[in-house]
Amino acid sequence: MKFKIILSLVLISVLSATAFAASRAAFSSQVTLAANTFSTGTVDLQISKSTSSAPTAFTDVSIAGFTGNILPGATVSQTVWLKNTSDAVDFLIAAQAASVSGAIAPADVTVTLTPVSNDGLTNTGSPVIGTLSDWESVLSLGSTIAHGAKQRYKMDVSLSGSVTTTGSISFDFVFTGTQTP
Amino acid sequence: MKKFITFFTTTCLIIVVAVLILLSYKIGGMQAFIITSGSMEPTISTGSLAVVHTMYPSLLKQNDIITFIRPDNVHESITHRIYRILKKGSLTTFQTKGDANKNVDPWIVAGGGVIGKEFFTIPCLGYIFAFAKTSIGLMLLVALPALLLIYNEILTIFGLLKNNQKTANPTQTLLFLVLIGSSFLFFPSSFALVSDAATLTHNQFTVDIPSSHIVISNISYVGDEWVELYNPTDNDVDLKDWTLTNNSGNVVIIHANKFIAAKGFVVVTKDHSFFHKPEVDIIETGHTFGNGLDDFKDSVILKDAAGVEIDRMSWGQ
Numbered sequence: 001m002k003f004k005i006i007l008s009l010v011l012i013s014v015l016s017a018t019a020f021a022a023s024r025a026a027f028s029s030q031v032t033l034a035a036n037t038f039s040t041g042t043v044d045l046q047i048s049k050s051t052s053s054a055p056t057a058f059t060d061v062s063i064a065g066f067t068g069n070i071l072p073g074a075t076v077s078q079t080v081w082l083k084n085t086s087d088a089v090d091f092l093i094a095a096q097a098a099s100v101s102g103a104i105a106p107a108d109v110t111v112t113l114t115p116v117s118n119d120g121l122t123n124t125g126s127p128v129i130g131t132l133s134d135w136e137s138v139l140s141l142g143s144t145i146a147h148g149a150k151q152r153y154k155m156d157v158s159l160s161g162s163v164t165t166t167g168s169i170s171f172d173f174v175f176t177g178t179q180t181p
Numbered sequence: 182m183k184k185f186i187t188f189f190t191t192t193c194l195i196i197v198v199a200v201l202i203l204l205s206y207k208i209g210g211m212q213a214f215i216i217t218s219g220s221m222e223p224t225i226s227t228g229s230l231a232v233v234h235t236m237y238p239s240l241l242k243q244n245d246i247i248t249f250i251r252p253d254n255v256h257e258s259i260t261h262r263i264y265r266i267l268k269k270g271s272l273t274t275f276q277t278k279g280d281a282n283k284n285v286d287p288w289i290v291a292g293g294g295v296i297g298k299e300f301f302t303i304p305c306l307g308y309i310f311a312f313a314k315t316s317i318g319l320m321l322l323v324a325l326p327a328l329l330l331i332y333n334e335i336l337t338i339f340g341l342l343k344n345n346q347k348t349a350n351p352t353q354t355l356l357f358l359v360l361i362g363s364s365f366l367f368f369p370s371s372f373a374l375v376s377d378a379a380t381l382t383h384n385q386f387t388v389d390i391p392s393s394h395i396v397i398s399n400i401s402y403v404g405d406e407w408v409e410l411y412n413p414t415d416n417d418v419d420l421k422d423w424t425l426t427n428n429s430g431n432v433v434i435i436h437a438n439k440f441i442a443a444k445g446f447v448v449v450t451k452d453h454s455f456f457h458k459p460e461v462d463i464i465e466t467g468h469t470f471g472n473g474l475d476d477f478k479d480s481v482i483l484k485d486a487a488g489v490e491i492d493r494m495s496w497g498q
Contacts, residue, residue, distance in 0.1 A: 004341055005338050005341055008338050009338070016327070016331070043375045045379045047379035049381075063382070065382050065385070066384045067384070067385045069388075069389050072390065073396050073397075089375060094287035163388055164390070165390075166387075167388055169385070173380065174379075175378060175381075176287050177376055178376040
């Protein structure tokens with residue numbers, strides 16, 4: 001009989017410890033709790049070149065980029081808007097240059113992307129700077145666009161002052177929104 | 182027959198508990214992940230439980246589905262398909278992509294970041310495991326069975342003390358329920374992150390250097406002040422009556438009929454005492470920018486004889 005009582009007491013102790021450990025495992029780690037969220041629904045990142053502070057026309061997939069002349073040592077500033085039209089998914093934004101071609105070396109062209117306020121007057125995040133060679137790898141812009149929200153970026157394209165030849169450079173710029181967990 | 186059923190049930194429950202413990206702790210090279218999003222659909226649906234097994238990166242092939250540590254956040258794991266294998270010497274890295282995503286992932290996965298290759302998946306099972314991590318799940322699957330079991334054991338103890346032995350029938354079942362429920366909590370999640378892309382296509386910038394385009398290539402604004410000019414064109418350029426203006430509007434005029442050679446440099450300064458390299462072509466102006474350039478914040482603007490701005494350089498905030 002004593003053995004059975006001891007066995008029951010041991011079982012009660014083990015159960016209490018197990019339940020306590022399980023509770024700690026469930027509630028002590030924010031990562032674990034966050035991972036309980038399942039994401040479903042549509043995802044869509046749209047783009048606009050509007051300079052308005054409240055653009056309404058966005059395009060899915062792609063739009064024609066910027067064209068123009070640039071002098072050595074000069075910078076050309078442009079505006080890019082991204083809109084996350086997903087119904088539930090927030091996006092972490094990254095960008096990459098693709099299909100880079102032309103007589104001008106990619107290393108001589110610097111692209112700076114800065115998240116700015118809707119009116120474009122205030123920086124709302126840190127600029128990400130790289131030559132087109134750097135941008136041929138994906139660089140995170142470090143900014144998140146919540147579902148249903150849009151973000152304005154200033155896109156500065158600078159040409160190195162050491163460029164001495166005429167010519168041109170062409171490139172695509174791909175913005176990718178990846179779901180934030 | 183009853184003994185056989187009891188033995189069979191007990192054996193099954195022991196196997197289930199053992200497998201769950203093994204899978205949640207990556208024992209034996211296998212580990213299970215709850216898939217929490219849908220970028221691998223339709224191959225792996227949201228809420229699936231994906232079991233992966235450890236594999237050397239060199240043995241992985243294109244189109245294998247792998248679970249890996251997210252390169253830009255080591256606290257998360259991702260389950261995606263190998264889109265491309267990149268080999269540089271002995272280093273193997275992977276470009277990955279979700280089946281439902283339009284674009285490849287914005288990162289390169291190092292071989293050491295791969296947790297394992299997908300072995301099999303069980304649809305919907307992840308929802309149950311994730312439910313165990315919620316407050317209600319924890320109550321139903323762990324706390325309540327544990328309390329019932331403790332209560333049952335207390336009754337057993339009192340029964341034994343009164344010499345009226347009370348059999349604890351549900352003990353075994355409840356015990357296994359607690360163990361299974363508890364093991365659910367230790368299963369990690371893996372994201373199959375969805376993504377979308379938008380592209381600015383055919384950005385094109387043309388460099389058209391005018392015949393008189395001169396650039397400010399260097400400035401010394403601390404101590405002896407001078408401005409270096411560079412002529413990137415294929416023609417000599419006459420600098421007569423060109424000006425340099427600072428932020429305060431002080432103007433220095435190049436009166437002398439000086440040329441800057443094609444692909445050549447000149448240094449514009451007050452006099453030779455401000456610049457000590459005899460091998461460099463110097464244009465002396467006879468005076469500085471007012472009281473001198475600001476060491477902390479100023480700018481210099483180069484204009485041609487017609488007053489057209491050719492180049493400028495600024496410093497400071």
